[in-house]
Amino acid sequence: MNTHAEPNPEHQHTSAHDHSTCISDALTTAEHLCAERGVQLTPIRHKVLELIWASHQAVKAYELLDRIKPLQSAAKPATVYRALDFLIEQGLIHRVESLNAFVGCRCSGHQHEQLLLICKHCHEVEERTATEVMQALSDEFKQAGFIVHSKAIEVHGICAKCAESSADNAELLA
Amino acid sequence: MNTHAEPNPEHQHTSAHDHSTCISDALTTAEHLCAERGVQLTPIRHKVLELIWASHQAVKAYELLDRIKPLQSAAKPATVYRALDFLIEQGLIHRVESLNAFVGCRCSGHQHEQLLLICKHCHEVEERTATEVMQALSDEFKQAGFIVHSKAIEVHGICAKCAESSADNAELLA
DNA sequence: AAGTGTTATGTTATACTGTAACGACAATTT
DNA sequence: AAATTGTCGTTACAGTATAACATAACACTT
Ligand SMILES: [Zn+2]
Ligand SMILES: [Zn+2]
Ligand SMILES: [Zn+2]
Ligand SMILES: [Zn+2]
Numbered sequence: 001m002n003t004h005a006e007p008n009p010e011h012q013h014t015s016a017h018d019h020s021t022c023i024s025d026a027l028t029t030a031e032h033l034c035a036e037r038g039v040q041l042t043p044i045r046h047k048v049l050e051l052i053w054a055s056h057q058a059v060k061a062y063e064l065l066d067r068i069k070p071l072q073s074a075a076k077p078a079t080v081y082r083a084l085d086f087l088i089e090q091g092l093i094h095r096v097e098s099l100n101a102f103v104g105c106r107c108s109g110h111q112h113e114q115l116l117l118i119c120k121h122c123h124e125v126e127e128r129t130a131t132e133v134m135q136a137l138s139d140e141f142k143q144a145g146f147i148v149h150s151k152a153i154e155v156h157g158i159c160a161k162c163a164e165s166s167a168d169n170a171e172l173l174a
Numbered sequence: 175m176n177t178h179a180e181p182n183p184e185h186q187h188t189s190a191h192d193h194s195t196c197i198s199d200a201l202t203t204a205e206h207l208c209a210e211r212g213v214q215l216t217p218i219r220h221k222v223l224e225l226i227w228a229s230h231q232a233v234k235a236y237e238l239l240d241r242i243k244p245l246q247s248a249a250k251p252a253t254v255y256r257a258l259d260f261l262i263e264q265g266l267i268h269r270v271e272s273l274n275a276f277v278g279c280r281c282s283g284h285q286h287e288q289l290l291l292i293c294k295h296c297h298e299v300e301e302r303t304a305t306e307v308m309q310a311l312s313d314e315f316k317q318a319g320f321i322v323h324s325k326a327i328e329v330h331g332i333c334a335k336c337a338e339s340s341a342d343n344a345e346l347l348a
Numbered sequence: 349a350a351g352t353g354t355t356a357t358g359t360t361a362t363a364c365t366g367t368a369a370c371g372a373c374a375a376t377t378t
Numbered sequence: 379a380a381a382t383t384g385t386c387g388t389t390a391c392a393g394t395a396t397a398a399c400a401t402a403a404c405a406c407t408t
Contacts, residue, residue: 040355040356042356042357044356044357045356060393060394061393061394061395062393062394074357074358074359075358076357076358076359076360077394077395077396078357078358078359078395078396078397079357079358081394081395081396082356082357097271097272097328098271098272098326100365100393100394100395115311115314117315117318117320120323126318126320128314128318130310130311130314132310132313132314133307133310133311133314135310136304136306136307136309136310137289137304137307137329139306140289140302140304140306140307141291141329141331144291144300144302144333144334145333145334145337145338146291146300146329146331146332146333146334147331147332147337148329148330148331149294149330149331149332150329150330150331152272152328153327153329154271154326154328155311155315155320155322155324155327156322156323156324157315157320157321157322157323157324158320158321158323159318159319159320160318160319160320163319163321164319214384214385216385216386218385218386234364234365235364235365235366236364236365248386248387248388249387250387250388250389251365251366251367252366252367252368252386252387252388253386253387255365255366255367256385256386274364274365274366274394
């Protein structure tokens with residue numbers, strides 16, 4: 001379906017930051033938000049969120065299913081998709097349309113405009129606010145008379161870290 | 175998979191222009207381009223392109239398969255996907271990632287940056303150049319050190335025609 | 349305690365989307 | 379002629395997602 005390379009754990013940029021705090025921050029934020037909103041971050045939903053935050057790479061639904069099965073042996077596709085639906089509704093994750101995959105959202109669970117930079121090499125997804133891009137988009141919509149419901153801007157390419165770590169690797173820059 | 179409504183032929187805005195010229199223009203342009211490039215716009219590819227141009231709505235691969243079967247009884251999924259791959263390579267159609275669907279490209283078969291405005295109501299896709307958006311994106315990529323491979327910007331909402339024709343229909347503007 | 353409503357989950361089956369692999373065939377090149 | 383290339387037929391399968399219905403868990407009322 002996609003021309004993108006397979007996700008590759010080797011390409012994770014784990015060393016650049018203390019990722020354990022990414023995970024715990026995301027989880028505690030989610031717990032607080034769900035409590036405030038009176039919605040239930042059930043064990044299944046919590047676990048799916050944790051699995052998604054295991055990396056900054058976009059994760060596929062069936063990968064999640066495989067990973068959750070040891071813990072939740074009854075898990076079926078619907079189990080995962082329901083949890084994903086919930087997490088998306090609550091603004092805790094993004095669906096990456098162009099990958100059929102899911103990634104954690106750092107933006108505290110509010111709906112917001114997003115620019116997703118998706119690395120073809122390491123599959124990590126960087127989320128940026130990109131105020132000026134969004135402003136330019138708004139102008140464009142106004143011109144077109146288009147009423148926007150979602151601005152999920154997904155762009156594929158090579159992230160700064162991958163470009164640097166393989167500047168001599170011509171294939172990436174094609 | 176998507177929260178979008180099903181494609182609905184009733185919602186096509188056929189009256190706004192002489193769509194028969196859209197189709198014939200697209201086909202003759204494609205024929206010329208392929209001839210120039212020395213690539214083959216075979217009967218199957220030609221037919222798929224024609225079916226895609228039957229409307230300005232994004233069309234799904236298996237819809238194309240159903241529609242081509244009466245004419246090409248041997249048609250299988252691979253038949254359609256191969257034709258789609260070819261047409262995408264030649265820049266004659268776009269893949270709409272967020273719909274898993276395909277739409278004709280008006281831009282004469284050259285690779286280019288695109289802003290696709292996708293109407294949730296009529297499923298028509300409007301392609302815009304959006305120079306300023308693209309410039310703002312370039313700046314953002316430069317800042318992020320991101321090397322872009324594709325800029326397929328897809329935005330979902332309600333098109334001007336649908337908004338107008340159902341201004342009293344609150345559901346659309348939600 | 350028993351009944352009721354709501355949300356979440358289990359379960360089965362199925363639909364939809366996309367690709368791999370191989371062989372047949374024709375046109376072109378060497 | 380032999381090799382190469384491009385297209386298509388064919389089979390089989392992999393991967394993605396949802397429908398439909400049953401059950402469980404819980405909170406709330408009576
Ligand atoms: Zn991290
Ligand atoms: Zn990368
Ligand atoms: Zn038209
Ligand atoms: Zn519309």
